[in-house]
Amino acid sequence: MLAGVLLLAAALAAAPELRAQTEVLPEVFLSGRVALSDRYPLHYLGLVQGDSVSPAVLDTLSRVLVRDLTLSGFFDMRLPDSPPDTARSLSASTVTYLDGTLEGGAVNYRAEIRLRSAYRGEPFWVHVYEFPADRARPAAHRIASDLIRQMTGEPAITQSRLAFCGKTAQGKEIFSCTFDGFDLVQHTYNSGNVLSPAWSPDGARLAYTSFARGQADVYLLDLASGDSRVFQSTAGVDQAADWAPDGLSLAYSASPDDNSEIYIRGIDGGEARRLTYSFPIETAPTFSPTGRELAFTSDRLGKPQIFIMDVDGANQRRLSTIGDYNDSPAWSPRGDMIAYVRRDRDGFQIYITDPRGESHVKLTSGPGDNMDPSWSPDGLRIAFASNRTGVFQIYTMDIYGRGVERVTNTGMACTNPTWSPVLDDNGEIIITQKK
Secondary structure (H helix, E strand, O other): OHHHHHHHHHHHHHOHHHHHHHOOOOOOEOOOOOEOOOOEEEEEEEEEEOOOOOHHHHHHHHHHHHHHHHHOOOEEEEOOOOOOOHHHOOOOOOOEEEEEEEEEOOOEEEEEEEEEOOOOOOEEEEEEEEEEHHHHHHHHHHHHHHHHHHHHOOOOHHHOEEEEEEEEOOEEEEEEEEOOOOOOEEOOOOOOOEEEEEEOOOOOEEEEEEOOOOOOEEEEEEOOOOOEEEEEOOOOOOEEEEEOOOOOEEEEEEOOOOOOEEEEEEOOOOOOEEOOOOOOOEEEEEEOOOOOEEEEEEOOOOOOEEEEEEOOOOOOEEOOOOOOOEEEEEEOOOOOOEEEEEEEOOEEEEEEEOOOOOOEEEOOOOOOOEEEEEEOOOOOEEEEEEOOOOOOEEEEEEOOOOOOEEOOOOOOOEEEEEEOOOOOOOOOOOOOOOO
16 A cells, blocks of 8 residues: 555656546645646746946846746746747737846845736836845845735745754754745754744744753744743643644643643643643644644554644544554645655655545655655745755755755754744844844
């Protein structure tokens, strides 16, 4: 059975028509009810530069913009050296043309970006961006975000960050970087181990587990002030927190009586509400995007398996049915898929399934382990930790296991990624580092 699943996953990656026939994975539709597999033809014609424009600024802006648009998976990209496809101008797959100008000098730059529905036609969308010379990369992310929103109606991961655990000489600490691996920031300095960061829905806070006081407690970190406070501390192990979609409560596992169970508690305090009651270990809760259900890990059957329950603890049912070790569920923000980790013959690997557990598709394979899945805010990519090169680093891939991109290259082991929501219009968050 397992071999058949692997062959089917490989066939799906190579043949979209087979995927449709077998219905192993549902087609993903964008906001305009356009299928993700139907990519928008987009021809980037380049930017006309002024006399005083730095070649380095122009190169960074163009290169990052094209990479962002390509990585989004929304577009069939054509580059400036491709001829205009005028023959398709009246077809259903009309090509959109992207061009613009770049003016500026040693300090500030001004980019005018245009979209046209016909080659050399009048633009139907024009936007001006002003930025310092040293902010060409964030400017490209912002431009790509606006273009994606304009053409698809979808949020753009180009204005998001990834937080993760990095192993320093003193222990594991929390770091974050842009979705493409730049602007590395260290957030915690606990001189101990921290685990399981989880980004709040508003992007302003991180929940995480820390052993700073000699036991596993759940903390909340305010990114603007750099201050952390204890959220949950019992005599046992408090860990694996996940935010409710409204940002008002956290689900987590705790073992005040030496038995790990799932709880929910409001972030402003109050009594914790226990959801599970069983002798085995129950941990790793993850909210559905509606906030009405939770997926979690339980070994009530003797081995770790993925279960789903209502947010009040009722209607518990098993999701994973294959394999003797399934863990780390992560619910897509679109609600249509759940990623998780299964122990296979080639190590720990990432799978996705629908919320009914009817189809399970393997996205990664060995050599090496691939773990800790976390969804992008648009629900179209997955961040994960992999030791495929010997040391764990953070990678991303699309929902079919393709388009793998390495994010971190820091020299330290990196695990437990958590993807931020789409950040504000400037693609920035206020971060204060406190040692």
